[in-house]
Amino acid sequence: DAGVIQSPRHEVTEMGQEVTLRCKPISGHDYLFWYRQTMMRGLELLIYFNNNVPIDDSGMPEDRFSAKMPNASFSTLKIQPSEPRDSAVYFCASSFRLWSYEQYFGPGTRLTVT
Amino acid sequence: QKEVEQDPGPLSVPEGAIVSLNCTYSNSAFQYFMWYRQYSRKGPELLMYTYSSGNKEDGRFTAQVDKSSKYISLFIRDSQPSDSATYLCALRATSYDKVIFGPGTSLSVIP
Numbered sequence: 001d002a003g004v005i006q007s008p009r010h011e012v013t014e015m016g017q018e019v020t021l022r023c024k025p026i027s028g029h030d031y032l033f034w035y036r037q038t039m040m041r042g043l044e045l046l047i048y049f050n051n052n053v054p055i056d057d058s059g060m061p062e063d064r065f066s067a068k069m070p071n072a073s074f075s076t077l078k079i080q081p082s083e084p085r086d087s088a089v090y091f092c093a094s095s096f097r098l099w100s101y102e103q104y105f106g107p108g109t110r111l112t113v114t
Numbered sequence: 115q116k117e118v119e120q121d122p123g124p125l126s127v128p129e130g131a132i133v134s135l136n137c138t139y140s141n142s143a144f145q146y147f148m149w150y151r152q153y154s155r156k157g158p159e160l161l162m163y164t165y166s167s168g169n170k171e172d173g174r175f176t177a178q179v180d181k182s183s184k185y186i187s188l189f190i191r192d193s194q195p196s197d198s199a200t201y202l203c204a205l206r207a208t209s210y211d212k213v214i215f216g217p218g219t220s221l222s223v224i225p
Contacts, residue, residue, distance in 0.1 A: 004157070042217035043158070043202065056212070091157050098210065105157025 004106035006092050012112045018080040021109045023092030024073055031098055034067055034077050035091040037108070043091070049075065050098070082113045117141060120203060123220040131223075133190040137203035137216050140184065144214075147179050148204040149188045152218065158202055162188070193223045 005024040013019055025032045033048040047057040052069045060067070064083070069075040079086055089110050095103040118139045127133055135149075146165055150158035162177045164170045170177045176189040186205075190197055203216040 043215040045212055048212075093157070102160060103213070105159065107155070108157055 004092055004094055004104055006090075006106040006109050008109060009107065010110045010112075012114065013082055014114055015083055016081045017113075018078065019082045019086075019111060019113075021077040021090050021092075021111070023075045023077070023106060025075070025092070025094030026104055027073070029094035029096055029104075031095045032069060032075050033093040033095075033103065034075070035093065035105075036088045037091060038088045046077070079111075082111075084113045087111055087113050118203065118205060118214055118216040120216040120219050122217060124222055125219060126222045126224060127193055129193060129195060129223055129225050131193050133193050133197070133221060133223075135188040135190075135201050135203075135219050135221070137186045137205075138184055139186075139205055141205075141207065142181070142184065143207040144181075144184075144205040145208065146206045147177070147186050148213070149175075149177055150202040150204055150215070152200045152202060154199070158215075161201075195223045195225050198222045 004026055007022045030051055034046040035043050036046055037043045044059055046059045047067045048055055049069045052072060065079055067077045089108045091105050091108045093103050093105045120137050148163040149161045151161045152158040162172055162175055164177050164179050167179045167181045174191045178187040186203055198221060200218040200220045202218040204213045206213045
């Protein structure tokens, strides 16, 4: 298996633009997580899915953020409109079980909003 | 007080040194303790995990938990340049609670 795949790896956009981040989890994993990492706040959980259903989105910072998982092999995190404070590295992770020790992270998407 | 704290470093040591990385927390309910290693421009990867108090050893790595002091440590013996990375502690209270990550400590092992 290729592991968790994320695209794009880098995204530079202007304030106000829509940004879509993509994730392909490891095949067979029932749980998918979206995290955000910044120097100030560290690694924060934004939302997680179980069998394509959003379970806990309490970490989503505001309504500008939305996430979907239309099928077991694909998820998106959308920011509309983007703001400079959204600049961060966004990670997708997947696992067999909820909060399994074996939570596999993707390489991340480095987002810069100017 | 933040829920989980780590010295951000950077910590720079010569090759072969013993490294001690530490993490303090405030919530006494935490029972599951993990250490993740994150190389530059990569996602975190699980290095070690322990449940409750005590020590756990895996090769050159030893994880130590002191719940009475709310303090966890990761020791690296005979450190190698390949150990250069950021180390994140991660904690959770029960198997149904989300994982809380520390901010990470940056380590550089100089050849």
